[in-house]
Amino acid sequence: MSSADLFKKFTLQNVAQIANSSHKEQMQVRHDLAEHYPQLADFWEDIMPRKSDIMLVRCHDQVHCVTLVNAQPEVLFFNHHNGPYIPHLKLLHKYPFILQRHQVDVGACKHVLSGANIMCPGLTSKGGYITPEIPAGQLVAVYVETKEHAVAIGKTLMSSEEIKKVNSGPCIENIHHVGDGLWMNRVLSASHIGAR
Incomplete structure (x- = not known):
């Protein structure tokens, strides 16, 4: 499946697994994001506070979504086939x-x-x-x-x-x-x- 078709018909049925991430996984995600988006250095505490846990949501077609563990875990970033993390449009609107x-x-x-x-x-x-x-x-x-x-x-x-x-x-x-x-x-x- 090409990246262009990833979310055309995406529904909650496409979610395969929601689980809290290990400390190691969370550190790796934070590191990857900081490396890929250095322009957000002054904003990480607002976007993904250090004391907040990260949840990796695994979806069909090798899509992974990054959310925070809270009452309304909104997707912040996603990737496809372990490629670079891409911001959700609503995050892009804010930054x-x-x-x-x-x-x-x-x-x-x-x-x-x-x-x-x-x-x-x-x-x-x-x-x-x-x-x-x-x-x-x-x-x-x-x-x-x-x-x-x-x-x-x-x-x-x-x-x-x-x-x-x-x-x-x-x-x-x-x-x-x-x-x-x-x-x-x-x-x-x-x-x-x-x-x-």
């Missing part, structure tokens, strides 16, 4: 500087929100914006012109320069977007799963 951004024109909005990959013309047309010097294979926030918050998180399939030069075909793989299954099922706890 928009986590990821660099590309912007699509307003006409591309409905396609992005349906889970489609982002096409070059959506970025190169009037209303679109390409942040310079982003390489292929990097996570980016996808914004829509006139909108304040990111509507998707994707992985670049081309560099910024290639997007401008090629100006055809898909250039960002849409991994997580507003309205997808992870957006709609952000709270993952045993009580919520038991109620499915």
